[in-house]
Amino acid sequence: MRKLHTLAAIILCAMLLLAACGEGSTPEEESVGEVSLGKPFEYNGLEITLSKNIGFTQFRSRHSDNDGAYVFYIPTTIKNISESAKGLEMWEVTVFSPEGVSLTNTVNSYEIEWAFEEESIFTVGSIQPDVVAEGNIYVLYDKDGEYIITLDNHTDSAEVKFELKFNFDAVPQVKTEYEMGEMLDVNGLEVTFINDISWGFIRKSWSDNDGEPYFFLPVSLRNTSDEARGFPYGFDIFGPNGQALDSITWDIDEEDITRASDLLPGASAMGYLHVLYVGDGDYTLHFNDWSLLDDLSVRLPVTLGPDDLPEIQTEFALGETFVFDNLEITIINDAEWGIIDSRWSDLHERDVFIFPVTVTNVGDSANSLGWNVKLYGSNGIELENISFYTEDDNVLRSGDIRPGATLQGRIYILYDGDGEYVIEFSDYREGDLQVIFNIRKPG
Numbered sequence: 001m002r003k004l005h006t007l008a009a010i011i012l013c014a015m016l017l018l019a020a021c022g023e024g025s026t027p028e029e030e031s032v033g034e035v036s037l038g039k040p041f042e043y044n045g046l047e048i049t050l051s052k053n054i055g056f057t058q059f060r061s062r063h064s065d066n067d068g069a070y071v072f073y074i075p076t077t078i079k080n081i082s083e084s085a086k087g088l089e090m091w092e093v094t095v096f097s098p099e100g101v102s103l104t105n106t107v108n109s110y111e112i113e114w115a116f117e118e119e120s121i122f123t124v125g126s127i128q129p130d131v132v133a134e135g136n137i138y139v140l141y142d143k144d145g146e147y148i149i150t151l152d153n154h155t156d157s158a159e160v161k162f163e164l165k166f167n168f169d170a171v172p173q174v175k176t177e178y179e180m181g182e183m184l185d186v187n188g189l190e191v192t193f194i195n196d197i198s199w200g201f202i203r204k205s206w207s208d209n210d211g212e213p214y215f216f217l218p219v220s221l222r223n224t225s226d227e228a229r230g231f232p233y234g235f236d237i238f239g240p241n242g243q244a245l246d247s248i249t250w251d252i253d254e255e256d257i258t259r260a261s262d263l264l265p266g267a268s269a270m271g272y273l274h275v276l277y278v279g280d281g282d283y284t285l286h287f288n289d290w291s292l293l294d295d296l297s298v299r300l301p302v303t304l305g306p307d308d309l310p311e312i313q314t315e316f317a318l319g320e321t322f323v324f325d326n327l328e329i330t331i332i333n334d335a336e337w338g339i340i341d342s343r344w345s346d347l348h349e350r351d352v353f354i355f356p357v358t359v360t361n362v363g364d365s366a367n368s369l370g371w372n373v374k375l376y377g378s379n380g381i382e383l384e385n386i387s388f389y390t391e392d393d394n395v396l397r398s399g400d401i402r403p404g405a406t407l408q409g410r411i412y413i414l415y416d417g418d419g420e421y422v423i424e425f426s427d428y429r430e431g432d433l434q435v436i437f438n439i440r441k442p443g
Contacts, residue, residue: 044156045082051075056170060293073136076121087126098145178298187291188225194218199308207251216274223263230262234289240281324425326363332356340389351415359407366400372427378419
């Protein structure tokens with residue numbers, strides 16, 4: 001037994017001696033110790049310099065909980081002094097706050113780095129020997145005090161300590177409020193609302209805003225992105241009282257810029273924005289498109305002058321020319337008389353007076369008067385339709401008129417006594433127009 005104990009002791013001493021000599025152990029981690037900003041140091045085959053010229057900015061992402069958070073960044077230079085391609089990996093770098101809490105290697109840190117990846121040192125990748133690369137290390141600001149940066153890849157390590165006092169005045173200011181005439185960039189679409197306001201009236205009988213005034217102004221668009229882009233969907237208009245206004249793009253005949261087709265990259269276009277007028281004051285155009293980092297607003301100071309609103313004529317006399325539903329119409333004051341010849345009708349031998357009519361289509365599609373015309377007699381009651389008893393030249397029986405074409409015809413009106421008659425033009429799109437005249441039967 002004594003021999004066995006002695007042998008065991010000899011073996012144990014031999015193992016301790018080997019351990020002391022390092023035989024069979026893994027290589028120790030190499031450390032360059034503590035360095036400071038601005039001083040080059042070697043780490044994992046790289047010569048690294050962390051600049052003293054720390055920059056300051058703000059993280060912007062309306063879809064993130066970190067939106068508005070302050071960020072500082074350290075300009076970093078790496079030079080490959082090894083014999084193989086190398087780069088600085090994000091997982092090797094940890095930044096500790098003054099309270100000793102890691103600000104990197106977290107979900108928040110990755111989000112910050114990805115947001116600024118174009119300037120990040122970690123997106124440079126590997127570089128060849130003797131090549132120099134530059135970039136920044138972005139860190140979510142915690143508080144003023146001493147920060148510690150450690151570099152560790154389980155083989156090499158380094159530690160940098162520095163005092164940070166965040167310079168809020170150095171943070172670039174993000175412009176989100178604009179005045180009329182200023183150009184704003186809406187995610188690659190340059191938009192300018194030009195200060196040249198014009199006025200009009202809504203003339204749509206089916207609209208709740210029929211008869212209300214509106215103003216409109218030119219809008220310039222230019223697509224500076226690399227894909228087709230149109231006016232943003234996330235767009236609202238607020239009146240001087242701060243309430244959102246109804247869209248009137250379907251209440252007017254003119255094409256509105258918000259309904260314009262997309263622009264190809266590099267293309268430009270002009271159009272008009274139409275806004276319901278609800279009183280003098282500051283109107284606000286508000287962009288809140290999902291693709292924007294911040295909401296953008298444009299202020300429109302609007303004042304209605306005494307001569308701004310156009311005069312809307314709704315009553316005409318015989319011989320005057322007017323436009324209704326893109327038809328230019330003139331009812332000529334040169335009455336003829338006739339009678340209805342239809343023995344089987346209760347209107348047989350009733351008197352009829354007739355006016356020559358000229359109708360020109362000034363629109364861009366075929367059109368006709370059709371059922372848009374009503375006739376009222378001397379007692380103010382709508383007259384019976386006598387188109388069936390008239391000649392083929394009755395304009396109320398004509399077919400469509402092509403754009404630019406002119407129809408020469410006549411309009412037949414049932415006589416029900418001397419007095420004031422009214423020809424009314426009305427449809428679901430436009431306000432009523434009336435031709436008012438007096439008739440006295442000759443003889």
